[in-house]
Amino acid sequence: MRKPLTGAFCNGKCGFCRSFWLNFPYNLSMANTQTLYKLSLRPKTENDTPWLRQHLINEWGGEPILAYKQAYYPTQLPGFVAVLEGAQGSQIVGEATFVIEKPYCEIITLSSLREGVGIGTALFSYVEAVARAEGCRKLRLVSPTDDLRAIGFYQKRGMRIVAVLPDALEAVRKLKPHIPRTGRNGISLQDEMLFEKLLT
Secondary structure, three states, X not given: OOOOOOOOOOXXXXXXXXXXXXXXXXXXXXXXXXXXXXXXXXXXXXXXXXXXXHHHHHHHXXXXXXXXXXXXXXXXXXXEEEEEEEOOEEEEEEEEEEEEEOOEEEEEEEEEOOOOOOHHHHHHHHHHHHHHHOOOOEEEEEEEOOOHHHHHHHHHOOOEEEEEXXXXXXXXXXXXXXOOOEOHHHOEOOOEEEEEEEOO
């Protein structure tokens, strides 16, 4: 396991984190009623760990997450969470975790529980801003070849497919044998794509 980022950026405890916030209102249609919500992005903290651990189980079968042949534990990495505040209280609706090993900043997880309202875009933008502030030359991540929505999302945000990693998911199955052989859209879950974005 690689060491998480330390120093200039941390899990919400440094000046950079505390000043790095995004708050904006947006309209979300629920039951044909337009309701005003407030979406806040903030650095994740230890208090978010129970939610994130369960979310990782739901989405990725739990920790660790393998990215480019390395095992990562997102609950121990820096990152951001998106919090939706409304009449029924607040709830986490998105997350992003990353690790910096210059010249790279690698996104380990990025997910949104509310599609189409800009949560994923905001999280991606935050991680990119941190990478630039830390002097990274490239932003990168890996994605399975079956997730066509994610592939399009990353390309629209300036990331390029720089490599296909044959049989990458076979290594993941050694840790998580329950991963199916067929994924979204009937596509075989066998390979992964490496995405990169030049920052400087």
